[in-house]
Amino acid sequence: MSPRPMTRPGGRSARVQESVHAAVRDLEAEQGRAALTVPLIAARAGVTPSTIYRRWGDLQELLSDVAVERLRPETEPADHGALRTDLEAWAEQFLEEMASPPGRAYIRDALAGDPDGSNAGQCSAYAAEQVGVILARAADRGEQAPDAEVVMDHIVAPMMYRLVFRPGPLDASYARGLVEATLSGLMPPG
Amino acid sequence: MSPRPMTRPGGRSARVQESVHAAVRDLEAEQGRAALTVPLIAARAGVTPSTIYRRWGDLQELLSDVAVERLRPETEPADHGALRTDLEAWAEQFLEEMASPPGRAYIRDALAGDPDGSNAGQCSAYAAEQVGVILARAADRGEQAPDAEVVMDHIVAPMMYRLVFRPGPLDASYARGLVEATLSGLMPPG
DNA sequence: CGACTTAAGGCGAAGGAGTTGCTTCAAGGG
DNA sequence: CCCTTGAAGCAACTCCTTCGCCTTAAGTCG
Secondary structure (H helix, E strand, O other): OOOOOOOOOOOHHHHHHHHHHHHHHHHHHHHOHHHOOHHHHHHHHOOOHHHHHHHHOOHHHHHHHHHHHHHOOOOOOOOOOOHHHHHHHHHHHHHHHHHOHHHHHHHHHHHHOOOOOHHHHHHHHHHHHHHHHHHHHHHHHOOOOOOHHHHHHHHHHHHHHHHHHOOOOOOHHHHHHHHHHHHHOOOOOO | OOOOOOOOOOOHHHHHHHHHHHHHHHHHHHHOHHHOOHHHHHHHHOOOHHHHHHHHOOHHHHHHHHHHHHHOOOOOOOOOOOHHHHHHHHHHHHHHHHHOHHHHHHHHHHHHOOOOOHHHHHHHHHHHHHHHHHHHHHHHHOOOOOOHHHHHHHHHHHHHHHHHHOOOOOOHHHHHHHHHHHHHOOOOOO
8 A cells, every 4th residue: 555646645745735826925025916827826836837737727726735735723722721712713813814905815715716615615624624623622621602503603604704704803702602602602692 | 966976877887887887697597606717708698898897897806796786685684473474484585585596606706706794784784784674674563673783793693603604504503592592682582 | 667558748840829119099077 | 058077999919828748757566
């Protein structure tokens, strides 16, 4: 049984992928999003444009891949000792990052170049994973906790819907309010 | 005081706009989305490509405009005599339309070619308007009704978030469940 | 360990999309 | 009725994109 038989991810392919992704990140930082073209990225990455077209299809799909990578959370949610504080802190940070100009740009790119929805799915999977960590911690403490789907529907979804579809600013207090409403719905109302 | 002084919407400009939109609809029906190009659309519409590039910027923004037009609700929500049934019926129909293959394609297009978020904003405005009609009707009946923002956050947002970001099917029972949970949340929860 | 199979990348040419400056047209105002 | 001005037509040019063919190298098998 070979290590990784399918799609040959090892060696050259992996190097090309990393080189191209790095070229996108560098050029975006240097010249801005609008200046990005496939031939430019290819030249910086040391590959030919046809390689990028064959592997990614077009510029949008490449940018979508890079955007999803950047939307991957880098750390586990902080442990503040209780479900409520964990969820509040996480939701606030999540909203802040997503609502920031670069965050909005990454979300836009991730969605725009995503024919089959797999990149968008990856974004929600990241959020679901973080939520899962927080809920598992709560369960370990013996706290009563909502289902992960409830958190996704009542906290993540409203934030992301407003971010993507509705104009106007979003601040931390909105995130806190969603957490509050979700958790108070667990037990007899207050 | 002139009828509509700014941006000269009358006469030729309006004719070009309608002609181009019609060309997009026709060509999409005839040859499919993938075959659409600006020069092709321009030829069908009887304009020069540069006209389209100057007015819309690129193909994506044009498709975004057309998609938003198609996402506009054609009728007011049906009146079933009570808030719960009105909301259920509307949410089911909304989800069904949005989750259908053409619905998903329009949403994708609307988001993809929308630099400033105004088209996405229009989509949420359509939903908010329909919700507003339903809630106003409930208020007329003297029913206790949630705020429109609550409906957007608890019913529309989860559906659209799942639609855009999460893999897997969505059916009418999911929409009904969201309505149920939202309305039962008005009074002491279960 | 060495030959084979086959994805995947490099290269170059051809075609077509996208861009731009200038001109022409017509809608709205004086 | 003429003037102003935003918008469309035209044409030429740039360069993105595609495609066929060849070469490279990863993984397999004798």
